[in-house]
Structure formats: structure tokens, C-alpha cells
Amino acid sequence: MKEEIIMITQRMHGARVLKRPTLMVVIAAGLAVLVALAAPAPADAHCDSRNGPVVTAARTALETGNVNVALPYVQPEAEAELTAVFKQTLAVRKLGGQARDVADEYFLETTVRLHRTGEGAPYTGLTDEPTEPAIAAADQALASGSLKQLNAMLSRAIGDGLAEQYRAVAEARQHAATEKTVAAERERVEAELAFEKYVFALSQAAEGSATHAEGGAAPHADGR
Secondary structure (H helix, E strand, C coil): CHHHHHHHHHHHHHHHCCCCCCCCCCCCHHHHHHHHHHCCCCCCCHHHECCCHHHHHHHHHHHHCCHHHCHHHCCHHHHHHHHHHHHHHHHHHCCCHHHHHHHHHHHHHHHHHHHHHHHCCCCCCCECCCCCHHHHHHHHHHHHCCCHHHHHHHHHHHHHHHHHHHHHHHHHHHHHHHHCCHHHHHHHHHHHHHHHHHHHHHHHHHCCCCCCCCCCCCCCCCCC
């Protein structure tokens, strides 16, 4: 068993040495666009979070002794690897103490790593970052079986965003009418195009065209 603990520790460290992503994954298609538009900073990688659904499922699998709880979070081709690690982990957990903690951590990290691989996204280790409000609202809706609070939050976010974008257009138009210069008209055009692209992004999100994994990008409203 000592050899198994050493092997698990070595593999855990090896799993961490991966290229750090330049942009954290954004979960939930519609929420992803809203969060990105509302704030310049990328959303936290919910799937990498210790509070996220993947880690929660992995913990439940260990507590119940049922790997099937975690398997839906990885692709079919990764099931064999996760199942093998699960059996290893259960064996080492019997030693208790630090061995149990190390084994549990390894299984959690393996589950998330394989999940991220299935998304085509890098894995850099588990995080303790707080969950984004939009993601938390989505989780709450899934847990409660009701969209009431989520609908209210999204309605406020969309309304505020549209109002801000439209206000910028109105100000740019007023400025152009006053200045009567090409530069001012150019600012008006830029504000109008920004408004159109904002609305287009919302529409694309509502239609479910945004992607879950990193790297997916919606086309520009003008086709460029």
C-alpha cells in the first residue's frame, strides 16, 4: 500500500504540470455571454472549483462507493481510466489518515482533469475560487427545480446592459449632431455597432449557440 500512496502522489504532481490556460472556462452558454458582457474579467473555472459540480460528484462517488456518480462528467473514452483510479483510491482509503486524504485528492483531481480534457480545455489543478453569481444562480435553479430567481436575475442583467449600451448610443448621436464632424460621426457609428453586437450576442446566447468549453466564440454581428 505504501507503494500505491507514493505512486498516487507522484501522479498527482504530474497531473499539475500542464500549460496554464490564458482564459478560464466560462460555464453555461447563456450566462457565459452575459457575464462576459457585464464584466471584462473572465468567469472563474467552475469545473475546476472545489465547490463545483464535478468535484461534488467525485466526493459523492467516494462516499457512496459508486463510481457511476462521477462517470457522467467524463467522456466515454475516459471511463476506464477513472474507474481504475477509483478502485485504487478505495483501496488506499482503507489505510485512513493522510493516505486517505492523498487518495481522495488524487481522485478528485483525476475526475476534474478528465472532465476538462473532454471539453478540450487545459487543466491546472483544483481551485478555491468563489463561484460567480451567475453560475451560483444557475446551480440554485438546478437544485430547486425553479427558474424564478434565475429569470429575475437575468432580466435585471439584460435590462441594465441594454440600457447602458443604448445610453452610449444616445450620447454619441447627440455629440455628433452638435459637433457635426467626421470624428464625431465615427464615434456615433462605433456606438451603434457596439449596441448591435451586444444585442446579437444576447440573441446567440438565448439560442444556445455559445459553447461550454474554452475556445468557442460566437461570430460577429456583421459577419467579420
